[in-house]
Amino acid sequence: MSGAAARPGNALPRWMRVSLLVAPGFVLVMLPFLGAMTTLGAYSLNINSTDGSAAGFHVWSRFLGDPFSWKVIWTSVRIAALATVFTLLLAYPTAAALLRLRNPLFTGLAYVALFSPLLMSVVSRSYGWMLLLSETGFVNALLGQLGLGPYRLIFNETGVIIAIVHVIMPYAVLPILNIMTQVPGLYNEAARDLGASGFTLFRRVTLPLTLPGIVVAAEIVFALSISAFVTPSLLGAGRVQTLSQMIYENIGLIEWAMAAVQAIVLLLTALAVLFVLERVNRSTHAAKGD
Amino acid sequence: MADVELRNVSKLFGAGKVVDDIDLQVERGEFFSLLGPSGCGKTTTLRMIAGLEAPTSGDVMIRGQRVNDVPIEKRATNLVFQKMALFPHMNVFDNVAFGLTIKRMPRAEIRRKVEAMLAVVSLEDFIARPVTGLSGGQQQRVAIARALVNEPAVLLLDEPLGALDLKLQLRLQRELRQIQKATGTTFIYVTHNQAEALTMSDRLAVMNGGRIEQLGTPAEMYLAPATSFVASFIGRTNLLEGRIASVCAGAARIEAGGLSFLLPAGGATSGERLALSLRPERIALVGAGQGQTQGRIAEVEFMGATVLYRVALAAGPTLLVQALAGNAPLAGGTSVGLDFAQDAAVPIRATTVSEDTE
Numbered sequence A: 001m002s003g004a005a006a007r008p009g010n011a012l013p014r015w016m017r018v019s020l021l022v023a024p025g026f027v028l029v030m031l032p033f034l035g036a037m038t039t040l041g042a043y044s045l046n047i048n049s050t051d052g053s054a055a056g057f058h059v060w061s062r063f064l065g066d067p068f069s070w071k072v073i074w075t076s077v078r079i080a081a082l083a084t085v086f087t088l089l090l091a092y093p094t095a096a097a098l099l100r101l102r103n104p105l106f107t108g109l110a111y112v113a114l115f116s117p118l119l120m121s122v123v124s125r126s127y128g129w130m131l132l133l134s135e136t137g138f139v140n141a142l143l144g145q146l147g148l149g150p151y152r153l154i155f156n157e158t159g160v161i162i163a164i165v166h167v168i169m170p171y172a173v174l175p176i177l178n179i180m181t182q183v184p185g186l187y188n189e190a191a192r193d194l195g196a197s198g199f200t201l202f203r204r205v206t207l208p209l210t211l212p213g214i215v216v217a218a219e220i221v222f223a224l225s226i227s228a229f230v231t232p233s234l235l236g237a238g239r240v241q242t243l244s245q246m247i248y249e250n251i252g253l254i255e256w257a258m259a260a261v262q263a264i265v266l267l268l269t270a271l272a273v274l275f276v277l278e279r280v281n282r283s284t285h286a287a288k289g290d
Numbered sequence B: 001m002a003d004v005e006l007r008n009v010s011k012l013f014g015a016g017k018v019v020d021d022i023d024l025q026v027e028r029g030e031f032f033s034l035l036g037p038s039g040c041g042k043t044t045t046l047r048m049i050a051g052l053e054a055p056t057s058g059d060v061m062i063r064g065q066r067v068n069d070v071p072i073e074k075r076a077t078n079l080v081f082q083k084m085a086l087f088p089h090m091n092v093f094d095n096v097a098f099g100l101t102i103k104r105m106p107r108a109e110i111r112r113k114v115e116a117m118l119a120v121v122s123l124e125d126f127i128a129r130p131v132t133g134l135s136g137g138q139q140q141r142v143a144i145a146r147a148l149v150n151e152p153a154v155l156l157l158d159e160p161l162g163a164l165d166l167k168l169q170l171r172l173q174r175e176l177r178q179i180q181k182a183t184g185t186t187f188i189y190v191t192h193n194q195a196e197a198l199t200m201s202d203r204l205a206v207m208n209g210g211r212i213e214q215l216g217t218p219a220e221m222y223l224a225p226a227t228s229f230v231a232s233f234i235g236r237t238n239l240l241e242g243r244i245a246s247v248c249a250g251a252a253r254i255e256a257g258g259l260s261f262l263l264p265a266g267g268a269t270s271g272e273r274l275a276l277s278l279r280p281e282r283i284a285l286v287g288a289g290q291g292q293t294q295g296r297i298a299e300v301e302f303m304g305a306t307v308l309y310r311v312a313l314a315a316g317p318t319l320l321v322q323a324l325a326g327n328a329p330l331a332g333g334t335s336v337g338l339d340f341a342q343d344a345a346v347p348i349r350a351t352t353v354s355e356d357t358e
């Protein structure tokens, strides 16, 4: 690198400047993460056990050998995936509508509405949903007026997913809105000029151009959903078992080793899904040739 | 029958009248240009023909049918955008094939047509390239191919060469003209570059402030400008305020800025005021003391083949004079004589003489 010599007034070599820029973020994010991972790894291998049992992989094999564990992993992934899909289906048109709002007053109100779930505590929000979704609640009363139901909407996956979607919506709308503002309306005009309209226009032009934003939204939303804990506990009421709840239970039982194993599995599961999504993102960029 | 016709078309954005009562007809197979300064409403006019903008009043006709209510995707026009708007997520082939795939044409036929079209714009070797990796000129040619491959009745081009360097502009001007001749497609070409409009067009309209100042062939526009705006926008000229001194046997003697001209009277009467356009190349530099009038060179603008002199006349006004550069241009301060034919000036009869209040 001749960069250091080529740029006057920059005494520090490039690697040092980059390091300095990265340092604060690295210290804040990566050090605790690495520390936590090391600790978790050690716990999962039973290295500093308090009951005198030997160190080794036996907690891992106990967890992975139990069919129930796999059922729970699958439940966690399924709930997070469904929540992600429904969130994206709602967030995409929401972002498109926000983009079209011309009146600043309406835009302001729309943002308040969008972020309102984040202004409530997770506990009161969950109890709110329990009231709304119970057999005698508002939603079933409304469906009853239409001659439908009553449906069981809480203490099962449906309720958990509804409540998760509610709170993660804003995290999905923002990246999608962001990419929509970056994609000029010119491409839509060009496509229509060439004869495209309706769903064809959406599928061939709008969707591919906004896909990177959708992928980012999916990544954020999936990571948040799979690690959600309070919502599934309250709205699932023990009948919907997810990894995050099992970790909590095991900590309560002072089963540190098992909790550590499950925490690592949760993290790896989330990373695997993010990896796949990132590959999707890359391939769309590759198609663009940049 | 005209391919495109605008009847009393106006467009308002809020309170601003961007296009003001335009009437024009473009014939089949014609290369027609809309020429005018930035912001005069060229793009808006083109977008109304394409269907991207609805006229506030008036009718847009394509091949004899009123298309005001026909949506853009159903019109027999294709537009080459001012900012190309190639689809960044597709390669050259997919961009050019886009319109044909929408029409559900068989694959083999699409491939054949796209390949033939890319040959026309000499981009055969770029068929599988991503469009984001192409140069500006190549992207421009893809944009033209993407529109033209649909065999539109009318191709609309919005300053397609505006962003390119001069050499590439000249080459693509020739290529575009050849493509237009070869395909027989009607072209409506928007530009603010008067040289481009003059060399390429069969006919053109000069727009100013949302209105058409004049419509005609390049030669008509240059040799007989209807308004002083047209006279000074197309090429350079000397605008003179004149007075008809006398009319005799169908010829009017006109005095303007201390100069004298003899032009066909055409119904004008003695004492009438009028504006004259005297092109710089119609004036010859002669030795001091000779010619019609005397002056001193105030400024010299060297342009290569020719030199543009600004000559301050003893009689008052300063005139632009264009002469061949020859071996050495004259220096500033030189005293010269100016010579011109009695009928070298053109009268500008329109009443809109000083309405270019942009």
Ligand SMILES: Nc1ncnc2c1ncn2[C@@H]1O[C@H](COP(=O)(O)OP(=O)(O)OP(=O)(O)O)[C@@H](O)[C@H]1O
Pocket (backbone or CB within 6 Å): B013, B018, B036, B037, B038, B039, B040, B041, B042, B043, B044, B045, B192
């Ligand atoms: N959507 C719009 N809303 C409001 N005003 C507009 C809109 N589109 C264009 N205008 C205005 O209309 C006028 C004419 O615009 P137009 O784009 O037609 O000009 P143009 O002749 O193509 O100029 P240029 O050579 O710079 O491209 C401009 O003053 C512009 O600001």
Ligand SMILES: [Mg+2]
Pocket (backbone or CB within 6 Å): B042, B043, B044, B082, B158
């Ligand atoms: Mg324009």
